[in-house]
Amino acid sequence: MITELGHFALTMALAFCLAQTVLPLVGAAQRDARMMASGVPLANCAMLSVLIAFLCLATSYVVNDTSVLNVVQNSHSDKPLIYKITGTWGNHEGSMVLWVLVLTLCGAAVAGFGRDLPSVLQARVLGVLGLIATGFMAFILFTSNPFDRMWPPAPDGQGLNPLLQDLGLALHPPLLYLGYVGTAVTFAFAVAALIEGRVDAAWGAWVRPWALASWAFLTCGIALGSWWAYYELGWGGYWFWDPVENSSLLPWLASTALVHSAIVVEKRGALKIWTVLLALLAFALSMLGTFLVRSGVLNSVHTFAADPARGVFILAMLVIYVGGAFALFAWRAPSMVPQGVFAPLSREGALVLNNLLLCCIAAVVLVGTLYPLFLDLLGGGMISVGPPFFNLATLPLALPLIAAMALGPLMPWKRATLWPVIQRLWWAALLALGGFGIALALTGAQFWPALGFGLGVWLIAGAATDIFDRIGLFRQSLPVAGTRARNLPRSAWGAAIAHAGMGVTALGVAGMGLATETLVALNPGQSTRFAGYEWRLDSVRDAPGPNFSARQADVSVLIDGQVVFVMTPARRTFPIGSMTTTEAAIRTNMLRDLYMVLGEERDGGAVLRIHHNPMAPWIWFGAYIMALGAGISLSDRRVRVAAPNRRPVGAPA
Amino acid sequence: MRRLVFALALAPSLALAVFLPADRLPDAAAEARAQSIGREVRCMVCQGQSIEDSDADLARDLRRLIRERLQTGEDDDTVRRFLQTRYGDFILLRPPVSAATALLWATPALAFAFGLYLVRRRRNMTAGPAPLTAEEEIRLRELTGRP
């Protein structure tokens, strides 16, 4: 019954989404107030229907309803409850339902929080969101229905990939989808603006909070995925430039550029065409990611079960949404004349450089990811484009970007001179050089990690300079500065914190560049020395769990003969799917990770791989700090409500 | 903290173990070379890792093979080519520079150049109004009544 209810809810949702597409868009074209206003209740109904469908699916998982094909293929009665719930979206069909749930939630949010938007704009945005939702709902109902039954019901499920029975990985898709789907909202705003033929400062102000929110979620989702790969896969790495990883990075790069570009539109009325294009690109890239991951054209460990027939459907959606939007852009953008004069050296100029470098990095990642596919298609053979290429190709673009990140926020609008800006950053530069020098000395002259340290310090000190400058910390008395700090707009704090977060991540990456490891085979009682500790294997024993069996090594870690802690790496075997996973033992003191993996066992002893990863946790701390910065900006009502300077709105864009 | 600094400085040389599996070379410099080559070799079994990171059998065999060949005095390029002739370009994570991959390697420069071009165009378009021609000057004087 619940399954049928869910199925019915999905169908109702499709109907609502269809209405949400047609009525507001027609209403906006005809300036019919009632039709335009219908977008709001329709968006809410669509969201409720999908929510019901999602809850029905989740219920089927919780009760392990084996008459539902999706549950049988992806779950098992032995799975712990929390993983039964998260298993709802751990498969293709369920994850698509989560996707449209987030999409309709965003639609409801635009309906609810967008009351201050002009009705024409809101109607068009809801209409475009409805169009996107309709496509995905049709995709679900016609090619990926999670509510298909199987009769007679299977005795039990076929289990789930044990790698997915992990809280970190369970949270990774929802966060990512919030990000991806958030790009649909900025996309809708851009399309609405193109239809209207007008982009103004007010539009920039309305787009900014949505761009910030989706960027923040993407940042968290990517960071969580990288962190999961680090602690789960046992290789000690955190980013492989795998095509699916790149698929999430590409919209992130476009979103980062968009967040910055929208500021210029809002504050200066300039860079309109760039910003609209970036908004279109961010969604286009996230749709491209959906296509690459689910169609089967990619060779990756990450891809969902691939089905070329589904791939055709997604490609059709890409053609309609992305092709349609770019065609609209080609048609409408020429009539938008670039406005806003500014000197090359100015905050606008810095943001143009920022856009340029981010887009170049995105172009490199895009080409690198797709090149093997297209080369193979054209008969050029099979090549690999892996981390060496990406690291080499993006570094010359990323380094100037990071250097400029500290300078940009200190530049005035319209026209700036470089020397005063550099002067204000003198102590940041000194600290950065100092950091570079100290790192060089301590690490035995390893250049690149030392450079990374220097740049990380540069970013953090630069962000601090921005704040100190604004509150006049060293020019005024402390109480005055304190008051100014309290009155500083939260968006200023948010930006500084986000940039500092990037610096923290840079420090983490630099630290990992100094990682060392050792590979030893120990018998129980034997020990080895590494990273300043003594590592003694005490025993290797069985350590079964609720749905797995495992071999676990107990390793005592000693300093000066005293045991300071014990680490227990393990190898787990799951009978369902007969998969083995490595459970790395990680011990962190926030400044470095000790990371141990149990290899094979030999004659009573075990092979252990031990890594010393300096600064590893900072990689992900930095990402969360970046998202925190975005959140702080968003908590400022002025950013959200977007009270733009009321310029005459009749002026052509 | 001192211990951390000490560890950071000396960590590479503290890997004295009771028993080194055959994967690792005793000479640190040669081992570093082997690892840097290995990090650019794809594990053909799992395909999502380099052979340095993979636990697969083939990865271990290839790691041993690389170290053996390095110890006979071969240079890095020869070792890479050895693997390339047997497994094709696919096994190299750094794509070879050839006519087929020229476009790939040129992407950063091309993208940046194109972007600069777009930025320059925009600057030219908003550089302000074009200077007046002689006739327009005369007309302006007539209209404003100024000489």
Add this chain to the structure above:
Amino acid sequence: MSEAAAPRRRLLLAAPLGVAAAAGVGFWYMLSGLQDGSFNPRGVPSALLGRAPPDFLLPPVEGGRLPGLSSADLRGLDRPALVNFWASWCVPCIIEHPHLVALRGEGVPIFGVSYKDRPVDALQFLSRRGDPFVKLGADPPGRVAIDWGVYGVPETYLLDRHGIIRWRYAGPVTAEIMNEDVKPLLRRHA
């Protein structure tokens, strides 16, 4: 803005559409290639296609009756042949074995390489499931396999009558592969 700049501007603003359209066409071809098998992102083509096998000399499997295998055995056959890398511990090898035995029964020469296997286990596998091999080389360290570019078992290579490698399949040679690929190729290179 000069008149000449306007069409250039339109062209530039239409560039995203152009790039997306080109990519879309490419993706379409990829998808149709996936469905008819001409596009396989997971299949790695052998680096040895169109070349002669590498020089090698493998001893026979200890305790077996078959002679060992060397590269000389694969030259001058004047008819197409298969070289099959397998192991007793490899589950898909069990699936493909009967098909190899049947092919041998039709007179096609099949040469085997026992990859990383104990002689006892390998011989037991053959006595239980049949022996399709003309010659069988033992490669316990797997080094000769690396020379061939083997990255897993089972793998099967098809050589033409001049001893040039024309086809490599990584995976079990099922009945479908046998009928759709192996047999037509044997006929083509006969």
